[in-house]
Amino acid sequence: MFSRKQVEIALQEADVICFMVDAREGLSASDAAIAEMLRKLAKPVLLVVNKIDGIENETLAFDFHELALGEPVAIAAAHGRNVQYLLDRVDAYLPPPANAEAEQEQGIVIAIVGRPNVGKSTLVNRLLGEERVVVFDEAGTTRDSIYIPFERNGKRFTLVDTAGVRRRARVSLTVEKFSIIKSLQAIEKAHVVIYLIDAREGVTDQDAHILGLVLEAGRALIIGLNKWDGLDNEQRAFVKKQVEIKLPFLDFAEKHPISALHGSGVGKLFDVVHSLYASTMADMSTPLLTRILADAVATHQPPMVGGRRIKLKYAHQGGRNPPVVVIHGVQTDSLPGAYKRYLMNYFRERMHLQGAPVRLVFKSPENPFSGQRNELSDRQVKKRRRLIDFSKRKK
Ligand SMILES: Nc1nc2c(ncn2[C@@H]2O[C@H](COP(=O)(O)OP(=O)(O)OP(=O)(O)O)[C@@H](O)[C@H]2O)c(=O)[nH]1
Ligand SMILES: [Mg+2]
Structure with a gap:
């Protein structure tokens, strides 16, 4: 749950507010109270009526007009219905990008x-x-x-x-x-x-x-x-x-x-x-970041999880202020906090980013085995050899 303060801050900061109501529940007293509060904010408000899937067209979102927040936008978020239209409506209120x-x-x-x-x-x-x-x-x-x-x-x-x-x-x-x-x-x-x-x-x-x-x-x-x-x-x-x-x-x-x-x-x-x-605000090139990553890994390897070593393959920049380094690898979800901190300090030092809160973002493919040969650990290699020996002996 958000605290009231967080909601207030979010409202203050917003360029446009999407006020979402439930088409199946219909108009409630708390909807009316929130609408009243939003009208006072003097900010663009889009009234979004959700869960319209499977509801008769005629009855749709009818009573929500009462909220006096303009033409309701009817959507079914779970099915993605009309969501693009909502985004277009939102877009119309956004300020031009800061040049x-x-x-x-x-x-x-x-x-x-x-x-x-x-x-x-x-x-x-x-x-x-x-x-x-x-x-x-x-x-x-x-x-x-x-x-x-x-x-x-x-x-x-x-x-x-x-x-x-x-x-x-x-x-x-x-x-x-x-x-x-x-x-x-x-x-x-x-x-x-x-x-x-x-x-x-x-x-x-x-x-x-x-x-x-x-x-x-x-x-x-x-x-x-x-x-x-x-x-x-x-x-x-x-x-x-x-x-x-x-x-x-x-x-x-x-x-x-x-x-x-x-x-x-x-x-x-x-x-x-x-x-x-x-x-x-530093610009960091992919080859440089990838080299630093390789050096960091060579100095201090990531640990093993479930018999397989976590792999960190390459890195590129994901943003500025704060500087973000995106690291691609395998099983990065299992990287321990201590290793992440080690990497963060390593990048900070090598990139001379003193005083800047460097952020690391880790990415693994959905399926960690996709696109790569399944390398066996030493233990698995030995086990396989034993199995092969065993089956040969049986013959
Ligand atoms: N001795 C000493 N007093 C200081 C120093 N810096 C500020 N002060 C005093 O601290 C008091 C508050 O200073 P302000 O600059 O108004 O403080 P502020 O942080 O802007 O305060 P708010 O606007 O109320 O948040 C004043 O009396 C200043 O003279 C300092 O380095 N040394
Ligand atoms: Mg002051």
Whole structure:
């Protein structure tokens, strides 16, 4: 089941909403309630009436007109009936694909994310070199994501100041829910996320939670340990240790102690952003990826499953931001997590993709035996020999 929040986020992000109802159940009270909510969203809604197979034409979807969501689209999803028509209707609402020009104009998109009051807006001003956004010592100062385009050394950037993401239990106002959605969208749109932790408070559970979302989105990540000024050596060592212990899943990410207020460590962030951008947008050729895969396998073979060795044959690129490496093989479903992590680190190192969350996707043919000779394992060869010997002796 989806939580209400997930539904809200999905609705906010959608370009068009397909509201599906059941032709066999007919119009229900909850259909009417959902329809009412959707009408308020001011987004295109397609009313999709499913399971029309085996229902008389005249009675079809008749009462659904009452929902006032326009002409219903009748389909039978299980049979694929009318689904192409639905897709065409959906297509009509989709925005044109973002063109390369608009992307170039944005340049490198850097989202500054973190809990309330950690110093996000202060860092944005510091990176811009001017007081552009409001800074205030109170949680919740920034309420909406602010996109600021700028140029530095002839390079284009867009800095995104986001609203602090609070713990869900404390989120009560609609405006706060809205700002969380906006922060998540900013992460989605970014090339690089700078996640700020308040070093004075250390790593909180909420930090770990939001960082998990950044990782899920697959964004290149810099962790800024902010408010480093004024901490003594013992406190600094403690925070560094805490990052290691509480955020072990981010071992790939760059960590930088900074002071957004005084500027120490901030200048260096641009260099890091550049190299992360290069990593996350890298073009990787099939021969190169396949060679690296072969090297990885030669160094450390995948394990055997059921007497057969898992085979990894070739690799190609499946996407950018995050970089995706698609690996084709046999029985890849059985690859253990530890081996996948080994491969991921191997690719990251050889491709110099530090700081980028490389994704591996494994593909096996439906039938692992198709298109290849069935190679026997040593044990099977011996067994066959024994059987042949045995039958010869019998004669
Ligand atoms: N000592 C110290 N204080 C800082 C630093 N960075 C920010 N602050 C202070 O922290 C407070 C909050 O800063 P903001 O930049 O408004 O924080 P924010 O993350 O944008 O907060 P929200 O918009 O509410 O989410 C302000 O009083 C800043 O002066 C820093 O590096 N060191
Ligand atoms: Mg702010």
